[in-house]
Amino acid sequence: METSAYAIELKGISKAFGPVQANRDINIAVPRGTIHGIIGENGAGKSTLMSILYGFYRADSGQILINGTPTAIPDSQSAIRAGIGMVFQHFKLVQNFTVLENVVLGAEDGPMLNTSLAKARKSLTDLSREYELDVDPDALIEDLSVGHQQRVEILKALYRQADILILDEPTGVLTPAEADHLFRILKGLKAQGKTIILITHKLREIMETTDNVSVMRRGTMVGTVKTAESSPEELAELMVGRKVLLAVDKAPAQPGDVVLSVQDLRVRDEAGVERLKGVSLEIRAGEILGIAGVAGNGQSELMEALGGMIRASGNVTLKGSPLPLQGPECNGQSRREAGVAHVPEDRHHHGLILDFTAWENVAFGYFNDPKYQKNALLMDNAALRADTARKMETFDVRPPIPGLAAKNFSGGNQQKIVVAREFEQDPDLLLVGQPTRGVDIGAIEFIHKQLIALRDAGKAVLLVSVELDEILSLSDRIAVMFDGQIMGTRERAATDEKELGLMMAGITGKGEAA
Amino acid sequence: MERLPRWADVALVPLVSLTLAFTIAALIILAIGQDPWEAITVMVQGTVMDAYGWGYTLYYATSFMFTGLAVCVAFHAAMFNIGGEGQALLGGLGVALVCLFIPWPHWSLALLAATLSAAAFGAIWAAIPAYLQAKRGSHIVITTIMFNYIAASLLQYLLVNTLKPVGQSDPASANFPDATHLPALNDIPLVNLFFTKPVPANITLFIALGMAVAVWVLLWHTRLGYQIRAFGKSEPAARYAGINPTRIIMIVMILSGALAGMMAVNNVMGEAERLLGNSASGAGFIGIAVALMGRNHPLGVVLAALLFGFLFQGGAELGLWTKIPIEMRIVVQGLVILFTGALDVMVRMLLGRIFAAFRARAEGAA
Numbered sequence: 001m002e003t004s005a006y007a008i009e010l011k012g013i014s015k016a017f018g019p020v021q022a023n024r025d026i027n028i029a030v031p032r033g034t035i036h037g038i039i040g041e042n043g044a045g046k047s048t049l050m051s052i053l054y055g056f057y058r059a060d061s062g063q064i065l066i067n068g069t070p071t072a073i074p075d076s077q078s079a080i081r082a083g084i085g086m087v088f089q090h091f092k093l094v095q096n097f098t099v100l101e102n103v104v105l106g107a108e109d110g111p112m113l114n115t116s117l118a119k120a121r122k123s124l125t126d127l128s129r130e131y132e133l134d135v136d137p138d139a140l141i142e143d144l145s146v147g148h149q150q151r152v153e154i155l156k157a158l159y160r161q162a163d164i165l166i167l168d169e170p171t172g173v174l175t176p177a178e179a180d181h182l183f184r185i186l187k188g189l190k191a192q193g194k195t196i197i198l199i200t201h202k203l204r205e206i207m208e209t210t211d212n213v214s215v216m217r218r219g220t221m222v223g224t225v226k227t228a229e230s231s232p233e234e235l236a237e238l239m240v241g242r243k244v245l246l247a248v249d250k251a252p253a254q255p256g257d258v259v260l261s262v263q264d265l266r267v268r269d270e271a272g273v274e275r276l277k278g279v280s281l282e283i284r285a286g287e288i289l290g291i292a293g294v295a296g297n298g299q300s301e302l303m304e305a306l307g308g309m310i311r312a313s314g315n316v317t318l319k320g321s322p323l324p325l326q327g328p329e330c331n332g333q334s335r336r337e338a339g340v341a342h343v344p345e346d347r348h349h350h351g352l353i354l355d356f357t358a359w360e361n362v363a364f365g366y367f368n369d370p371k372y373q374k375n376a377l378l379m380d381n382a383a384l385r386a387d388t389a390r391k392m393e394t395f396d397v398r399p400p401i402p403g404l405a406a407k408n409f410s411g412g413n414q415q416k417i418v419v420a421r422e423f424e425q426d427p428d429l430l431l432v433g434q435p436t437r438g439v440d441i442g443a444i445e446f447i448h449k450q451l452i453a454l455r456d457a458g459k460a461v462l463l464v465s466v467e468l469d470e471i472l473s474l475s476d477r478i479a480v481m482f483d484g485q486i487m488g489t490r491e492r493a494a495t496d497e498k499e500l501g502l503m504m505a506g507i508t509g510k511g512e513a514a
Numbered sequence: 515m516e517r518l519p520r521w522a523d524v525a526l527v528p529l530v531s532l533t534l535a536f537t538i539a540a541l542i543i544l545a546i547g548q549d550p551w552e553a554i555t556v557m558v559q560g561t562v563m564d565a566y567g568w569g570y571t572l573y574y575a576t577s578f579m580f581t582g583l584a585v586c587v588a589f590h591a592a593m594f595n596i597g598g599e600g601q602a603l604l605g606g607l608g609v610a611l612v613c614l615f616i617p618w619p620h621w622s623l624a625l626l627a628a629t630l631s632a633a634a635f636g637a638i639w640a641a642i643p644a645y646l647q648a649k650r651g652s653h654i655v656i657t658t659i660m661f662n663y664i665a666a667s668l669l670q671y672l673l674v675n676t677l678k679p680v681g682q683s684d685p686a687s688a689n690f691p692d693a694t695h696l697p698a699l700n701d702i703p704l705v706n707l708f709f710t711k712p713v714p715a716n717i718t719l720f721i722a723l724g725m726a727v728a729v730w731v732l733l734w735h736t737r738l739g740y741q742i743r744a745f746g747k748s749e750p751a752a753r754y755a756g757i758n759p760t761r762i763i764m765i766v767m768i769l770s771g772a773l774a775g776m777m778a779v780n781n782v783m784g785e786a787e788r789l790l791g792n793s794a795s796g797a798g799f800i801g802i803a804v805a806l807m808g809r810n811h812p813l814g815v816v817l818a819a820l821l822f823g824f825l826f827q828g829g830a831e832l833g834l835w836t837k838i839p840i841e842m843r844i845v846v847q848g849l850v851i852l853f854t855g856a857l858d859v860m861v862r863m864l865l866g867r868i869f870a871a872f873r874a875r876a877e878g879a880a
Contacts, residue, residue, distance in 0.1 A: 333755075349748070351754065353748055354747075367741065368737065
């Protein structure tokens with residue numbers, strides 16, 4: 001078996017979906033016992049490549065070598081037999097099963113469960129000890145934190161004797177501390193001779209954890225470099241194909257009057273559970289307030305309540321006049337009329353109608369705007385198309401075709417359509433949720449610039465992002481949310497990642513009352 | 515799945531589906547010991563080869579256009595209105611009340627009033643399930659089906675106990691007065707150059723075509739239509755944009771019910787000229803197939819309604835002139851629905867592969 005220094009070699013892998021060449025002649029060699037990063041913009045073909053490796057797709061041409069042996073991987077069962085384990089971005093766990101049951105699921109030894117469970121319990125204990133993967137085998141998945149659920153996914157792969165572990169964007173849902181723990185686990189695994197492939201778009205993680213890194217761009221492999229001999233700037237340039245400004249260039253904020261004032265905002269979900277537990281904050285004209293926090297700590301509810309999408313209680317005023325939080329007056333239309341623009345966190349679910357064309361999406365939420373009406377009865381579709389063409393040019397949406405369905409744009413360009421629509425409304429308050437989630441580096445740079453420009457034009461901006469880096473580079477003030485509450489608010493200059501990380505985990509830094 | 519060119523998507527796929535449906539129908543006719551060629555000849559002869567046949571085909575098609583448009587409008591808001599049948603029955607009641615109890619000086623006024631009344635009755639019958647869906651979360655599919663039965667029973671009750679003239683044995687209303695008689699196609703100047711014999715197809719056909727245009731304008735050129743389509747594509751997104759779900763559900767179902775109700779002008783006022791218990795005779799359900807096959811586009815609905823008009827009339831001809839039972843038309847309809855609706859994806863995938871193969875060959879040659 002030990003015939004090759006490489007755990008995985010891909011030779012000349014190509015894969016096309018119709019006219020789209022997702023992978024073109026990909027060559028990659030991953031040395032055994034290393035952590036190998038794969039980076040690339042959205043749509044660069046990383047996921048396709050890994051799906052081929054894990055047997056979800058078949059390559060049109062090319063060869064896969066596992067430990068030097070050419071191996072056919074027609075399905076995921078073969079991938080598992082070849083010693084490949086995959087940890088998906090969205091976990092594949094049964095919520096109301098225990099850890100043990102999830103680990104055994106699909107790998108049972110026979111018709112009776114008890115023998116498998118006993119065997120799994122023993123090996124789970126061993127694995128936990130070996131790799132700092134401590135998880136209670138009898139805990140229900142639904143009771144575990146996201147970080148622990150991810151460990152279960154890793155345990156599942158290891159239980160199936162995986163030698164090669166692929167992790168797809170593993171830190172998107174983790175706190176900085178959880179992410180650090182994950183990387184310690186990965187380094188432990190590496191020390192035991194496992195090979196790890198890490199797919200991510202966070203350059204910092206690549207720099208900190210990987211031995212080698214392969215960069216993909218538009219379906220091709222641009223190059224593989226030793227991480228130690230590279231820099232984030234170089235990698236970013238390889239990914240995008242041009243020089244990229246990683247840091248955001250901005251002048252100090254010049255805050256004006258209070259635009260948005262939120263007092264004791266509370267939201268209950270449909271099950272009656274309180275999701276926002278009395279949030280109070282203020283945003284002034286010309287400043288960006290960033291909300292940091294691990295996903296699911298009330299940020300979405302805060303945005304949706306302010307955007308008029310869900311009912312809430314408390315007191316919210318915009319430029320002194322109250323915004324309705326209850327009843328039929330509380331809706332997206334009245335918010336827009338009041339001067340609130342909203343880039344929603346989930347563009348596929350909320351921000352866009354994917355089956356609609358780009359120009360139809362530009363009217364989304366603003367279909368009552370007089371400039372889009374021909375007369376009292378009919379909409380002016382021609383004016384709308386013209387307006388869309390103009391916005392597409394300003395925001396560099398590609399391809400600039402107003403009649404193209406939203407689903408046919410890449411993630412970054414979809415987001416640019418939403419951003420163009422909302423930023424161009426000249427609002428007083430801008431709610432911006434995850435502005436760059438799933439957006440490639442080039443578009444991130446552009447969206448960040450636009451956001452700063454709006455701030456400098458005197459808008460109040462509320463920014464929610466799970467990317468702490470994004471919060472840190474854009475915000476003038478930062479509030480941290482944990483469990484439906486604001487743990488504290490800091491001036492950007494007066495805080496750092498470490499303090500915010502602790503607050504994100506629910507520990508107040510300087511003894512401040514939450 | 516391979517993408518198809520647009521012309522193949524709108525024209526070739528339905529054509530292939532239809533061919534498959536008719537092929538299987540031919541095999542069934544063969545299996546019951548009859549001659550499929552004779553069957554298709556009789557069907558074509560009796561439907562589209564002369565004006566008389568067209569008069570019937572268009573009459574049925576008119577009804578199907580109304581019910582098809584009804585399903586189409588609701589579908590764009592992701593509401594599956596299966597209650598077209600009941601709404602059409604109630605529309606018939608609306609027509610009958612207007613025609614029986616108001617003395618009309620001229621048919622045109624009667625037509626206007628009857629159309630509005632039919633629409634109103636159909637709308638009310640759809641508004642109740644709509645309210646239950648919007649406010650109570652009762653599923654529209656379930657409630658509209660139930661309302662079909664309630665409508666049938668209600669109508670039966672009214673016909674037997676209230677509307678039936680004294681001394682008449684069958685459960686039907688009195689004949690409408692002559693002043694409410696609508697011009698059939700053979701009564702209309704110029705059109706009667708083609709339709710020389712009396713036919714059931716009547717002036718309502720033009721209302722149906724007008725409604726198709728109106729639905730098209732509504733859906734793609736008005737703010738309301740925009741909101742309906744947005745709501746239908748994604749309710750969470752509609753909530754983000756501030757579209758009121760209750761309002762859209764109510765409006766769209768009222769429009770849908772009104773369209774289904776208007777069908778009664780064609781059959782109750784235009785043809786039977788009295789109210790019968792089963793006046794809708796399944797057109798409400800055929801509307802679902804029509805909308806499905808017409809891709810929920812008004813133009814497609816009109817074309818699909820013509821096809822089903824052809825099947826309906828052709829099936830009647832089969833029963834009349836051949837030994838093939840009239841029920842055969844239900845079999846053919848079923849096959850058409852099966853292939854154009856349920857097996858649509860199968861045909862699409864097949865064609866997709868063929869197109870991909872051609873494309874690959876073309877690229878290879880280039």
